[in-house]
Amino acid sequence: MGKFDEAFTTLEYYKNRPYVSQEVEELLRDMPKMIRMEEQKRNSLSTMSDDELEEKFKSEDSNTLLMAIDVVRGRDITKFLNKIQNVMVNFPKQSIRSLALLLLVQKQVNKELRFNHIGEIIDVNPSKIEPPFVGEPFNSIVRALDAAYRNPVLSENAISILSTHLIYIYPQPLVVDTQVIIEALYQISNEYLNSEMKESLEERCQEKGLDLEAVKTLISDIKKSLDNF
Known part of the structure; x- marks a missing residue:
């Protein structure tokens, strides 16, 4: 299943849920058109020449x-390294800079490059950096979240928030006690879901x-990472 097919499937799931907000219902009605427009944009890019694609960067x-x-x-990827390097240093949004770096990590580019990490220029070699969502450290946090919350909606929200934060701070690791992570995500997830908590922090x-x-x-x-993402 392609990315846009998955988007439509996910949309159908949410359209069948009992929302009470008129704003949400209106957004869901408009989403198919928005997804189709993004699909058309993506398809137009895929047929571009390398020179035309370079301009998009x-x-x-x-x-x-x-x-x-x-x-x-x-x-x-070697044809686009200079353009990607420019994005990694100069694009205003940290999330885009991080995703550009993640592309080079995925491609195992073995070259020293400069990267704007939350305002600090650092040297990175993508071939020597681990992706953020692989391995036992991340998996153990996900398992701990599921066990602690025992609420799939809360866990899913917390994992999404955690993933966003990890992309924002990438390639910096999250060196914090797991139980502190679980509690922090519990507080933020409940706040974002407008859930009432019986006990204070x-x-x-x-x-x-x-x-x-x-x-x-x-x-x-x-x-902060969510606000600036």
């Missing part, structure tokens, strides 16, 4: 750059023996 539009990054996966941290300030700091860091 000069775009200031995030969506155009995301589609260019996706299309260039199937091309000779202070009470939960005291009950679980967690460092309150560490949890607050991580909550602040994650919210």
Whole structure:
């Protein structure tokens, strides 16, 4: 199943859920047209010559750059390194800079490059960097979230938030105690889902023996990455 087919399948799932918000219902009605437009844009990029695709990497539009990054996966990446390097250093949004780096990590590009990491220019070699969502560290956090929450909706929301944060701080690892991560994501996920919590953060941290300030700091860091993503 292609990406856009998956998008339509996911859309049908949400359209059948009992929303009460008129704004959400209107958005869901408009989504098929929006998805189809994005599909057409993506298809037009896939048929472009390398020279035309290079020009797309000069775009200031995030969506155009995301589609260019996706299309260039199937091309000779060496032809686009200078353009991708420019995105990694100069594009305003950290998420786009990180996704450009992730493309080179996926392609195992063995070259020293410059990368704008949340305002600090660092040297990176994509062939020596681990992707953010592979291996036991990430999988163990996902398992711990599922076990702690025992609520699929809350877990799914928390994993999505965590993934966004990991992309934002990439290639910096998240070196925080797992239980602190679980509690921080619990607080943010419930807030975003408008769920009422019986206990305050202070009470939960005291009950679980967690460092309150560490949890607050991580909550602040994650919210910052979500706001700036």
